[in-house]
Amino acid sequence: MQEIRHTPRAATSIRALDTHVGIDPHRHDDHQIAYAGSGVLSVTTDAGTWVAPTTRALWIPAGTVHEHRAYGRTDLHSVGLPTRLNPLSLDTPAVIAVGPLLRELILAYTRDPEDEGPERRRLLAVLLDQLRAAPLQPLHLPAPADPRLAAVCALLRADPADSRGLAALGAAAGAGASERTLSRLFRSELGMTFPQWRTQLRLHQALRLLAVGTPVTAVAHRCGWSSASAFIDVFRRAFGHTPGSHPGRLR
Known part of the structure; x- marks a missing residue:
């Protein structure tokens, strides 16, 4: 049986993945937004597979055992959110629409994850507002x-x-x-x-x-x-x- 890695904190980061490269099954104690700035990203759990091109993002709730896979050269932008922040009010994975503004907010927020200044906190507040307004997309293959x-x-x-x-x-x-x-x-x-x-x-x-x-x-x-x-x-x-x-x- 494949070992499931437990990474308590879902880091906010950017990671380059070559096509067909995956991230093995793991879980976080935080919520996570996963967005492909280029390429296509899939997330698989026991409940099925969700897929997201650059016009979509993936919502992965805290505690969900999941694995990623990239198709095409993929820039994976990950936004970690503590459990007190759940802008979608969802406890199951989902695909959300990403318009031009939400895309730029995700790209900007993941660019300098170590910054903890007031501008970054304001950026997060706008990002959360945009996530709350983002429509869900039926891209789940159960x-x-x-x-x-x-x-x-x-x-x-x-x-x-x-x-x-x-x-x-x-x-x-x-x-x-x-x-x-x-x-x-x-x-x-x-x-x-x-x-x-x-x-x-x-x-x-x-x-x-x-x-x-x-x-x-x-x-x-x-x-x-x-x-x-x-x-x-x-x-x-x-x-x-x-x-x-x-x-x-x-x-």
């Missing part, structure tokens, strides 16, 4: 606990482009459950339908591929969309811009 559901999800994780229906996937995975049972498990355990979960998985994979410079047409094919235009449409509705103009994309 992880199944039921072994029948886990077997199906594992097939799709291995190949997000797999276009088989739920009945065929269940049979191939040896799940021993009917399509109706698996469909019910998606809703009750993961809080979304099978098509919604598969689309979320494909979007997660698309973000990772775009971050390492994969062409849009290749991303569409490898993630299971019927055409590049279909992929672009889904991506634009999810992120507000086209994959070709994705901020975390390598140029």
